[in-house]
Amino acid sequence: MVARCSAGWESAPGVSAQASAISDRAVALAQTDGRAWDAALLALRDAEAGAGADARRDFALERKLEAAAAAPLEIASLGADVAALAAAAIDNCEATYRADASAAASLAAGGSAAAAHLVRVNLGMRTDDPRLAHALASEQAAREVAERLGEPTR
Amino acid sequence: MTRHSSLPDAELVRACRAGDAEAWNELVERYSRYVYAIAVRGFRLSDDDAEDVFQDVFTKIYLRLDTLRDDSALRPWIAQLTRRRCLDAISSKGRETPAEEEALTGEESADLADVEEAFEVREALSGLSENCQDILDRFFAQDQSYRTIAEELEIPSGTIASRIARCLGRLKDALESKP
Numbered sequence: 001m002v003a004r005c006s007a008g009w010e011s012a013p014g015v016s017a018q019a020s021a022i023s024d025r026a027v028a029l030a031q032t033d034g035r036a037w038d039a040a041l042l043a044l045r046d047a048e049a050g051a052g053a054d055a056r057r058d059f060a061l062e063r064k065l066e067a068a069a070a071a072p073l074e075i076a077s078l079g080a081d082v083a084a085l086a087a088a089a090i091d092n093c094e095a096t097y098r099a100d101a102s103a104a105a106s107l108a109a110g111g112s113a114a115a116a117h118l119v120r121v122n123l124g125m126r127t128d129d130p131r132l133a134h135a136l137a138s139e140q141a142a143r144e145v146a147e148r149l150g151e152p153t154r
Numbered sequence: 155m156t157r158h159s160s161l162p163d164a165e166l167v168r169a170c171r172a173g174d175a176e177a178w179n180e181l182v183e184r185y186s187r188y189v190y191a192i193a194v195r196g197f198r199l200s201d202d203d204a205e206d207v208f209q210d211v212f213t214k215i216y217l218r219l220d221t222l223r224d225d226s227a228l229r230p231w232i233a234q235l236t237r238r239r240c241l242d243a244i245s246s247k248g249r250e251t252p253a254e255e256e257a258l259t260g261e262e263s264a265d266l267a268d269v270e271e272a273f274e275v276r277e278a279l280s281g282l283s284e285n286c287q288d289i290l291d292r293f294f295a296q297d298q299s300y301r302t303i304a305e306e307l308e309i310p311s312g313t314i315a316s317r318i319a320r321c322l323g324r325l326k327d328a329l330e331s332k333p
Contacts, residue, residue, distance in 0.1 A: 013326065014319025021294060077299040081315075084300050088315040141301070141311075 002089045002097040002104070009092045018085055026078055033071035033118075040068040040122070069122035072115040073131050076138040079112025083145035090149055102149040109146035112139045159183075160280070164225035171219060181228075182212060188229070188273050189236045196266035197240040207239045214239075229273070278328040286321035293318050 009015075043064040050057055086105035090098050116135040123129050158166060158180035166184070169177035189211050193204035214235050222231055279287055289307070292298040293314075304311035 011316065011319035011323065014322035015315065017322055018293070018315060018318055025297060077301065081300050084312065085315045087312065088319070138299075138301070 002086075002093045002101045008094065011088075011092065015085060015089055019082075022078055022081055022085070026075065029071050029075050029078065033068075033075065036064075036068040036071055040064040065122045065124065069119045069131060072118035072122070073135050076112045076115035076119065076135040076142075079108040079110075079115060080138040080141040080145075082108035083112070083142040083149075087145050087149060102146075105142070105146040105149045109139075109142040112142035115139075162226070163228040167219065167222065167225040167228055178216070181215070185229070185232050186212075188269070189232065191269040191272070192233065192236045192266065193240050193243075195269055196237075196263075197244065199240060199243055203243045207236065207243055210239050211236050229277075233270070274329065274332070275325070278325055278332065281328050282321065282324055286324060289314070289317055290321050290325065 040061075043061040047057055047061045083105040086101045086108065090101040090105075093101060116132075116139040119132055119135040123132055126132065158169065158174075158177050161169065161177075161180070166177055166181055170181055186208070189208055190204055193199045193207045194201070199207065211232065215232065222228065279290065282290075289303060292303050292306075293300075298306075300311055300314040303309075303314050309317070
């Protein structure tokens with residue numbers, strides 16, 4: 001919206017196209033995330049209902065939880081992309097819409113943080129997992145951009 | 155990439171006529187997905203029928219290239235050969251040869267237009283710098299994040315969105331400057 005409404009900005013159509021592409025990806029990922037989480041939840045209930053140790057069941061559960069971490073990992077990364085896109089927009093868009101670009105970065109940072117949290121939860125205790133590191137790096141990148149764009153001097 | 159991949163269609167046709175085998179390979183490479191997409195997406199042919207169409211169309215191109223009047227009109231010519239062959243494939247299934255507008259539903263017709271548009275974009279893309287082609291492919295086709303693009307191309311992450319926007323601007327100019 002910020003790009004679309006900034007008629008005098010030469011790169012606006014290109015930024016708008018990227019925003020649309022990211023939005024399409026986010027919708028698809030949200031649906032994938034829902035399906036993966038449903039499957040993981042079923043596996044969790046199976047595990048809770050089962051008695052004693054069952055290596056095969058535990059392995060299946062672990063696989064489902066890993067799959068449930070995959071979509072949030074990409075969503076965390078998309079959040080960082082949205083914040084970066086907002087940063088590219090804020091210096092070039094019409095002044096009226098700078099606050100909207102800053103708000104988009106804040107929302108993206110929130111989404112990235114929520115997604116990183118889900119990655120952490122779904123991966124369980126594995127704090128050294130590179131996927132978690134990746135999600136946390138995305139969260140940090142989005143947060144830093146959002147904080148910078150939200151500074152009152154802007 | 156071969157020495158022929160950057161040749162415009164008209165020059166490629168001339169090289170094919172001169173018997174250049176590499177040029178023929180490039181022609182098939184350049185148009186194979188196009189022919190297949192028309193058959194499968196436009197006319198909803200089965201994979202087997204599309205394969206037959208594919209073979210026949212490229213055989214016809216090979217045999218009849220000398221009859222092409224305007225060398226730069228290679229793509230519309232191939233599209234026409236493919237559409238006719240697809241209609242033959244449909245009629246061979248027991249129906250009379252339908253007119254193209256009768257053979258295609260609205261959705262199929264729209265898909266055919268999408269195929270045409272996708273190919274036009276692909277042609278315009280091939281005229282951009284390799285850097286632009288690469289970054290647009292990574293973002294729009296491979297769904298890579300800015301961070302991944304920045305790491306793999308070793309360029310600052312904060313510049314990716316602007317680079318993509320500039321390359322899209324060039325792509326738009328290339329599309330708009332087409333006759």
